[in-house]
Amino acid sequence: MLIIGWGKKSKKVADIGLMKCKNCHNIVGFELRELSKKVSLYFVPVAKWAKEYYMVCPVCDAGYKIEKEDKNKLIEETIGLPDNSTSLAIWNHIVESFENFSVKNQDAETFFKKTKKKLLKMGFNEDEVGYVLGCFIREISELERKE
Secondary structure (H helix, E strand, C coil): CCCEEEEEEEEEEEEEEEEECCCCCCEEEEEEEEEEEEEEECCEEEEEEEEEEEEECCCCCCEEEECHHHHHHHHHHHCCCCCHHHHHHHHHHHHHHHHHHHHHCCCHHHHHHHHHHHHHHCCCCHHHHHHHHHHHHHHHHHHHHHC
């Protein structure tokens, strides 16, 4: 008896940072995923071909194709970024703090200084906090431009 399987396989290559999904409009930690066709023999992968790379939203699974030549460049650009779980933990804390900030009517500079200080005390490092705060500021600026 010979057991042969074939199909497509997707595997996560890297976390590539916080972005707003064009499909579901959530701010999420996107993943770089490799999609390939494969063949297996007795459940052991034997061959893999037709590799394609996608930026994938983990919320709605929308995929945005990346050319093979751009894959390594994308990984290099994002190698120093915090992983998705860390980024989202920081993001969620900033959003929660921002809701309180809106109620208290503080100035933005005070908000960002206090929030950064609090996140550093929580154990996040300065680069992680700086990256996510930058993403948050960019998102707020986009929202203000649309209004």
